[in-house]
Each structure stands twice: as C-alpha cells, then as structure tokens.
Amino acid sequence: MSERIPVTELTDGFRDRAEVALADGQLRTNFRTAMDSLMKKRADAFPDEEEREGLRELGNRIKARALSRLPDLLEQLEAKLTDNGVKVHWAETTEQANEIVHGIIQARQGSQVVKGKSMVSEEMEMNDYLAERGVECLESDMGEYIVQLDGEKPSHIIMPAIHKNRSQVSKLFHDKLGVEETDDVNELIQIGRRTLRRKFMEADVGVSGVNFAIAETGTLLLVENEGNGRMSTTAPPVHIAVTGIEKVVENLRDVVPLLSLLTRSALGQPITTYVNMISGPRKADELDGPEEVHLVLLDNGRSGAFADAQMRQTLNCIRCGACMNHCPVYTRVGGHTYGEVYPGPIGKIITPHMVGLHQVPDHPSASSLCGACGDVCPVKIPIPELLQRLRQENVKSPAEGAKVKDGGAKYSRKERLVWRFWRTLNSSPVLYRLFLWGATRFRKLTPKNVGPWTENHTAPVPAKRSLHDLAREHLARNGGQ
Amino acid sequence: MSARSNILNKLRTGLAGSIPRPDDFDERLVTEPWQYAPEDRITRLRNLMEAVHTEIHQVSSDNWPDKVAEILAARNLSNLLHAPATAHGQKLAEYWPKSGSSAQLLAYDRPVEEWKEELFWEVDASITGTVGAIAATGSLVLWPDRHEPRLMSLLPPLHIALLKASQIEDNLYAMMQRQNWSAGLPTNLLLVSGPSKTADIEQVLAYGAHGPKELVVLILEDV
Numbered sequence: 001m002s003e004r005i006p007v008t009e010l011t012d013g014f015r016d017r018a019e020v021a022l023a024d025g026q027l028r029t030n031f032r033t034a035m036d037s038l039m040k041k042r043a044d045a046f047p048d049e050e051e052r053e054g055l056r057e058l059g060n061r062i063k064a065r066a067l068s069r070l071p072d073l074l075e076q077l078e079a080k081l082t083d084n085g086v087k088v089h090w091a092e093t094t095e096q097a098n099e100i101v102h103g104i105i106q107a108r109q110g111s112q113v114v115k116g117k118s119m120v121s122e123e124m125e126m127n128d129y130l131a132e133r134g135v136e137c138l139e140s141d142m143g144e145y146i147v148q149l150d151g152e153k154p155s156h157i158i159m160p161a162i163h164k165n166r167s168q169v170s171k172l173f174h175d176k177l178g179v180e181e182t183d184d185v186n187e188l189i190q191i192g193r194r195t196l197r198r199k200f201m202e203a204d205v206g207v208s209g210v211n212f213a214i215a216e217t218g219t220l221l222l223v224e225n226e227g228n229g230r231m232s233t234t235a236p237p238v239h240i241a242v243t244g245i246e247k248v249v250e251n252l253r254d255v256v257p258l259l260s261l262l263t264r265s266a267l268g269q270p271i272t273t274y275v276n277m278i279s280g281p282r283k284a285d286e287l288d289g290p291e292e293v294h295l296v297l298l299d300n301g302r303s304g305a306f307a308d309a310q311m312r313q314t315l316n317c318i319r320c321g322a323c324m325n326h327c328p329v330y331t332r333v334g335g336h337t338y339g340e341v342y343p344g345p346i347g348k349i350i351t352p353h354m355v356g357l358h359q360v361p362d363h364p365s366a367s368s369l370c371g372a373c374g375d376v377c378p379v380k381i382p383i384p385e386l387l388q389r390l391r392q393e394n395v396k397s398p399a400e401g402a403k404v405k406d407g408g409a410k411y412s413r414k415e416r417l418v419w420r421f422w423r424t425l426n427s428s429p430v431l432y433r434l435f436l437w438g439a440t441r442f443r444k445l446t447p448k449n450v451g452p453w454t455e456n457h458t459a460p461v462p463a464k465r466s467l468h469d470l471a472r473e474h475l476a477r478n479g480g481q
Numbered sequence: 482m483s484a485r486s487n488i489l490n491k492l493r494t495g496l497a498g499s500i501p502r503p504d505d506f507d508e509r510l511v512t513e514p515w516q517y518a519p520e521d522r523i524t525r526l527r528n529l530m531e532a533v534h535t536e537i538h539q540v541s542s543d544n545w546p547d548k549v550a551e552i553l554a555a556r557n558l559s560n561l562l563h564a565p566a567t568a569h570g571q572k573l574a575e576y577w578p579k580s581g582s583s584a585q586l587l588a589y590d591r592p593v594e595e596w597k598e599e600l601f602w603e604v605d606a607s608i609t610g611t612v613g614a615i616a617a618t619g620s621l622v623l624w625p626d627r628h629e630p631r632l633m634s635l636l637p638p639l640h641i642a643l644l645k646a647s648q649i650e651d652n653l654y655a656m657m658q659r660q661n662w663s664a665g666l667p668t669n670l671l672l673v674s675g676p677s678k679t680a681d682i683e684q685v686l687a688y689g690a691h692g693p694k695e696l697v698v699l700i701l702e703d704v
C-alpha cells in the first residue's frame with residue numbers, strides 16, 4: 001500500500017503535493033468513491049429544483065443581511081450571551097485565541113480537554129498549542145480522532161478521515177490502541193466509543209465549534225450526528241466554544257433554512273441526528289451541564305475579506321463541504337494537497353485572507369473554473385468569480401497596491417513584459433502581419449520544449465498558412481462569398 | 482486597543498456608507514413544502530425516524546408504562562433512569578411495582594458530579610419526555626430542565642422518549658412559532674432525530690457512536 005502523506009511533513013507547494021497525490025492509487029480510489037457517493041446523496045436530498053433554488057436564494061439573502069449588519073449583530077450576540085451567563089472573548093489572531101483558551105483551562109487547573117469537531121480550532125492549531133503547555137486535547141469526532149491518532153490533519157471539513165479505508169483504520173487502532181485487527185466498521189466504531197467515553201467523563205474542559213450563533217436569543221447552534229458534540233458541551237464542567245466572527249445570524253428563524261441547506265448539502269441528510277442549541281451554562285438548580293460556558297470570537301483575516309465588498313461573499317460560507325465534494329480538482333488530489341486547514345474551493349478563497357497569498361500562491365489557479373462549486377454552494381457564493389479576482393490580485397505589481405493579504409505574490413516582471421509585447425503585437429496590424437509571416441515561414445524553429453505544457457502534450461507548431469491567408473484565398477475563389 | 486474594538490472598528494470601516502440589507506425572510510419557503518395533513522404527520526415522522534434505526538410504538542396515553550417494561554424485558558436490561566419530578570416520571574414510578582419488571586428504577590435526582598461514574602457506565606436505559614416533534618425532518622424536540630437533565634438523553638445506551646401525538650408539528654418553523662422559542666430558550670434545547678451514528682469510516686453507517694445506540698419513541702395517542 002502506498003505511503004500516506006501527513007500534512008505536517010509537507011513543505012513543498014501545491015503542485016508537488018498534487019503530483020504525489022495523483023500517483024497514489026489508493027488515495028484516489030478512497031476519495032473518488034467517497035465524493036461520488038456524497039454527490040449522489042446531495043442530489044437525492046434536493047429532488048425539487050425550484051425548492052432548492054428558492055432556498056439557496058434565501059440562504060444567500062440571510063447571510064448577506066447578517067454581514068451587512070455584522071458589527072451590530074456581534075454586539076447584540078455578546079450582550080445576549082452575557083445576559084444568559086456566557087462569557088464572550090474576542091481574538092484578532094489565532095495566537096490570541098489560544099491564549100484565551102489556555103487561560104480558561106489554567107484558571108480551572110485543567111489538564112484534559114475533549115474537543116468536538118471544530119475547524120476554527122484547526123485554524124488555531126489548538127491541540128499543539130495546548131500540548132506544548134501540558135494540556136492534553138483529544139479529538140472526539142470519530143473521524144478527527146482517527147486522523148489525530150495517526151498524527152495527521154483532516155482532509156475534508158465534514159469527513160476528516162475520508163482519505164482512509166477500513167483496513168487502514170483497523171491497522172492504526174491495532175498499532176496505537178493494541179486491539180485486534182478487524183474489518184468490521186461497527187466494531188471499529190465501538191472501539192472508538194469505549195476509548196473516548198472515559199475521556200468525556202474525565203475531561204476538565206470541552207471545546208466545540210459553532211455552526212450558527214444567533215444574536216436574537218444568544219444561542220450557539222451546533223449540528224452533529226455522533227453525540228460527541230453533545231458530550232463535549234455537556235459532560236465537562238467547562239465548555240469553550242470557538243468560532244469565526246462571520247457565523248452570527250440575526251434571528252432564530254434564520255437558522256431554519258440555513259440548517260436545511262447545511263445538512264442536505266453536506267451529507268444529503270434532512271437533518272443531523274443532533275441539533276444542539278446552547279443558550280447558557282447550568283442554572284443554579286440544574287443537575288448537569290457545564291458550570292461555565294465561554295465563546296471565543298476569532299477574526300484571523302476575516303475582517304480583511306470583509307473589507308472588500310466582493311470578497312466579503314466568502315464569509316457567507318456555512319462550511320457544508322459541498323464545493324469540495326463536487327470539485328474535479330479536490331476529488332483527484334484530496335484535501336491534504338492543499339496543505340491548509342480549509343481545502344477545496346472554499347479553502348482557495350478563504351485561506352489567502354488568513355495566511356496571505358504568498359503562502360498559497362497556487363491556490364487560486366488550482367481550479368478548472370468549471371463552475372461546479374458555485375453551482376452547488378447552498379449560499380450562492382460565486383466561487384469561480386472570486387477565484388478569478390484572486391488570480392488578478394495574485395499577479396498585481398507592488399505599485400498597484402495589494403487588496404488581498406500579500407497580493408502580488410505571483411507578480412513577475414518578465415511575465416508582464418511578455419504580455420505587454422503580446423498586446424502591442426495584437427493591436428498593431430503591421431506588426432501582427434509581420435509576426436504571422438514569420439511564424440508560418442519559420443515554423444520549424446518552434447522550440448520542442450515549452451515548459452509544463454510539453455510535460456504532457458506535444459509542442460504546438462504554427463500551421464503552414466495562417467487562417468487569415470486561407471480566408472483571403474477562399475473569399476477570392478468564391479467571389480467574396 | 483482591545484481585540485474587540487479593533488475587530489468592530491475594522492468591520493464598521495468596511496461597511497461605511499452602506500445601508501443594512503432589509504429583512505425579507507420568506508417563510509413560505511420553509512413552510513409550504515413541508516405541510517402534512519394531520520393524519521399524515523405520524524406516518525411521515527415514523528418513516529423518517531425508522532429509516533435511521535429508531536424504533537417507534539404507538540401506545541395509549543394510559544398504559545404506556547406497560548410498553549416500557551416490555552421494551553426493557555425484551556432486552557434484558559437491569560435498570561431505567563427516570564426523572565421523578567416530572568408528570569411522566571411520577572406516573573412511571575407509581576406504576577412500576579405493578580409492572581412486574583425486574584429492572585430497577587433509577588432517579589436522576591442529584592448533581593451529575595455525585596454519581597458521574599455510575600451515570601456513564603452503569604445505566605442501561607433512560608426515559609424522558611419531549612415537547613413535541615417535527616414531521617418534516619423526523620426530529621424530537623427535547624427541552625431539558627432541572628427536573629429532566631440533559632445527560633439523560635445522551636449517556637444511556639437506550640433512550641426511550643415519550644411523544645404526545647398532538648404535539649407533532651409540520652416543520653421546524655411552525656414549531657418555533659407555536660412554542661414562541663425566540664422569547665426564551667432553555668440552557669440546552671435539542672433536536673434528536675435518531676440514535677447516535679457516524680459514517681466516518683468509508684461512509685459506512687454505524688450506530689451508537691457516542692450517544693445512545695438505540696432510540697425508542699412511544700407516541701402517546703392523545704388525539
């Protein structure tokens with residue numbers, strides 16, 4: 001079996017990793033099978049096109065409305081949550097967010113954390129941060145648990161271990177937990193259940209993400225199927241929720257269509273097994289639930305995307321993963337190739353705001369612009385349009401001023417000169433004719449090697465006669481017809 | 482400056498000169514496709530919940546504890562966690578000695594810290610009420626409070642939920658409106674749509690990931 005590629009060891013860029021992934025037959029089969037099935041499930045979940053499109057439109061309007069009032073809604077959310085007894089914290093950077101989380105754990109002298117699935121905590125690399133400070137942070141979503149056990153990162157935002165098959169998981173459990181090998185998936189899940197249950201009981205702090213934060217009622221809504229989200233937010237004495245600032249919606253009713261869009265787009269489910277709506281810590285007379293609930297609101301580049309009216313649409317994202325399931329690039333190279341927290345189309349438009357274009361210069365162009373991502377996005381983010389915009393930002397000269405973090409990462413003077421020459425050539429009839437004359441006469445001199453193109457194709461050679469020539473001749477022969 | 486004011490300032494600068502978008506929420510989109518004749522609601526709920534391995538029984542409002550005893554006996558379970566201060570908890574406790582069940586009735590009547598180990602490992606089953614259900618998605622609505630704590634529906638491998646047939650709503654929106662959720666929510670409101678499950682390994686569906694392995698719903702025919 002071919003080697004897995006843990007993202008932490010990857011240093012090269014997208015292109016190099018893509019080559020490795022493309023050569024990995026097992027990986028490609030695992031992804032292909034999974035994505036085909038996810039695409040079918042989504043299609044089956046939206047049998048009525050009119051209903052689907054109406055709902056997407058509504059989802060888009062709700063998110064756009066929330067973003068158009070974002071600062072006010074964040075303040076309202078904070079006030080409501082505070083009234084409900086939840087402590088709200090703000091962090092501009094992942095470093096600040098980690099400090100806040102660590103501070104809360106320290107105040108309780110905690111040493112064990114269980115974490116429900118949370119992409120924001122991945123952004124923060126919270127597990128590593130806490131481990132360095134002597135706090136064990138265990139992933140409790142089965143998929144996340146599996147990748148954590150193998151020292152990897154998630155390869156999909158909804159199905160973190162989708163790149164592995166059952167025999168790989170069985171071997172991993174055998175090696176790390178000392179259990180018998182089995183190819184019975186139920187048995188594997190029960191092994192995970194037993195191991196994690198003890199952790200849920202012993203943990204000092206539970207960490208979770210947030211799917212929607214509702215300003216009207218001060219409620220944190222969390223969807224999940226396994227019950228690990230409920231465990232992490234209910235069993236330990238402290239619950240810390242971490243979320244991006246864009247997750248706030250105005251009213252409780254706004255989540256009705258968003259919830260439907262999210263679960264149907266992600267896994268084709270009408271709803272998840274659990275929808276958890278947390279509005280406060282345990283009340284004085286209640287018998288369980290956390291004594292403290294905290295919410296950490298993280299910026300990490302989001303306000304940068306927000307500042308640009310076009311790029312702001314990126315923040316509509318409800319993290320359903322449908323764009324990656326439908327992306328011909330993601331399906332073939334898998335999530336680790338992107339080398340960042342958010343893979344696939346959404347990753348390509350959100351990551352540049354978080355880490356800067358210079359870190360991910362190839363991301364905007366790792367797309368065929370086929371449009372599938374934009375077509376399936378439940379909140380109608382025009383992903384292809386945003387990718388084109390990022391491509392432009394990517395090649396801007398420093399003199400033009402960067403609009404996206406570290407814009408101009410791919411600016412090349414040489415390329416600019418070539419394009420300028422090409423423009424002059426095409427806008428001057430005399431030069432153009434001269435060029436055509438030369439290109440057709442001296443076609444034999446065309447280089448055999450023209451960079452990446454000739455790695456998989458034969459080099460293009462100009463025709464003997466130009467189209468102009470042939471057309472002129474044709475017209476002459478047919479009397480101008 | 483604090484992170485809070487930095488973030489809010491940046492966002493406000495980004496919005497300078499723009500006007501907030503209007504609230505044009507169209508409730509028809511989330512209600513019209515999801516309406517059922519009253520007699521079809523139970524069928525819809527059953528179909529959806531059974532598709533995800535929920536066991537459903539329609540029972541009379543009077544003798545449902547019989548069914549509970551039968552369910553426990555069939556599985557040979559030795560105890561059942563109940564909420565003694567709720568109406569259904571009282572009814573169950575009253576009935577239990579007469580049921581002939583060998584299962585011991587446990588009461589969730591003290592803080593979790595006092596018996597966490599036992600709650601996590603030794604409770605076989607629990608029974609809770611619901612405040613209704615949603616036909617459109619096949620979901621129960623649980624409203625835990627001091628009498629019926631949150632963990633009751635999460636820790637035991639078998640969760641039995643009581644649902645009044647009259648409290649099944651068409652869709653989530655109707656449920657929210659009917660019960661006026663926006664006026665105030667409990668510390669942890671829950672929609673539960675089946676036993677705990679995962680498809681994280683090869684997308685193969687497996688039940689009993691972290692929460693209950695089995696969910697049994699007793700629909701009380703009160704209409």
Ligand code: SF4
Pocket residue numbers: 316317318319320321322323324345346373376377378379380381
């Ligand atoms: S960009 Fe759209 S399709 Fe992709 S994860 Fe976000 S909401 Fe889903």
